[in-house]
Amino acid sequence: MRIDPALRALRSNPDSQRIAQTALETCKSGWRSAEGNASIFAELIRYGRGDELGECPALSSLFADLDRAAALVEDLVSQILPQIAAHPLGQVPFRHQYSGGMAVLQLAAAGDAALSLVMYERSGDTPHSPTICFTDTERHEIALAGSGTMQIVRRNRGRRAPAELSVSSVEMKSGQNLSLCGMFETKRIESVEERLVILRLGRTGAAPEPSLEFRVADGELVHQASGDKRDSCHELMVSLLGRMGRCDAAPVLAEMTRSGSDHLRWQALRECLALDTATGFTALCGIARNPADTLSANAGSLRAQLIEAYPELAAFEKTLCLA
Structure with a gap:
């Protein structure tokens, strides 16, 4: 069996993995505590505990000012990419996932809130799901790069069944921002030109209501699940x-x-x-x-x-x- 020389060297020196991980974690901590960034993550803690976004000026500025949001991400990229290049076998020190043309990198989380970098790729003419799900999550987003079109789906605020759903399209491009009340507003990607990169702030309710999935065609409830x-x-x-x-x-x-x-x-x-x-x-x-x-x-x-x-x-x- 062939073993890559880099993996063989790693196995022969167990300390190298610890050194690589320490370097990446140190980079992450330095980025979060840097001047101009520390206040954002301090306010994320407050926001995660229940403070309104308007009471967190540094955090809210990310979703009102493209330059501020881009600077935060560019600062991270400029610091961590050299460390990843120097330690290619180190683990990226952020929760991350990729599925179906969508990648999520969680930059930070505190309490019920999370700040994430989201990337959508063009996935061809994939038909929309016949259902849409509403979750008890408040979301604020700003497009950092690329462009695409989203469908905003809203449901009536009453408890009538079937739900009354309305669908509208919004073009997302660099600098465009969006805020959604999850139990009554949600979105799905309609189309993407190459890629669309978004900075997202989400907060789940302290006592989240059940998630509700409706059939878009007629508003019938097809599934309900605990939101907690x-x-x-x-x-x-x-x-x-x-x-x-x-x-x-x-x-x-x-x-x-x-x-x-x-x-x-x-x-x-x-x-x-x-x-x-x-x-x-x-x-x-x-x-x-x-x-x-x-x-x-x-x-x-x-x-x-x-x-x-x-x-x-x-x-x-x-x-x-x-x-």
Whole structure:
């Protein structure tokens, strides 16, 4: 098997990887703390904690002044590219991803906010997805280079179903900025001339609403998911306990049905019923009997279905009432 000489040298000297990574991390820290940049990242922390963008003048200036935004990125590029050239096997010290003609480099994150560099490539005549997703994320963007056209999709602010969607096109070119309220405004790329590079500031709600995916043609809701990443992680944990058959986890799952998001509570209830019928049915009846609970109607319907399928549960419920 052929091993590249550079990799062979790296393997023979383990310290070289540590030296390379230290150099890249030092470069990153120096860029963030440089005069003119430090205030931006200090305000990103405040913004991530809930301050309004207007209260963060250095951060907001990036999305009002192309020269300021470009200077921030050019400063990073001028410093880090020589380090990458000197240490080609070092890991880029930023979270990054590339998929389907879109690349994202996360420059910094604090609390619920993140500052990222986004690049779109021309991807040919790819048809639009028939659906569009709205997430509880506030976004501010400014085009740094290139040009392209975006479709801005807005939905009515009421809770009517189906949703009323409107679509308009916006040309994005160097210096063009855009702000979107994620639950009611979102965007998708319509076309790109070669490349389009954008600086993006995003902030997720402190208690994010569920993400909603609608069919563009008629506004029908086709999918809903928790907007909180922590809920998604907990749902996976709950499902895993169920697949493992951990009956000893039933009391914990029952406790989880009493607070938290409706998605997570319902998932915990389902798994609790599957693992321990008595514990799960007790939790189910408690929810069904509480008219103030947002899951009361769903719980009552499920309770009726279970009693119809398993009449012995009616007797069990009587013992609960007596207790």
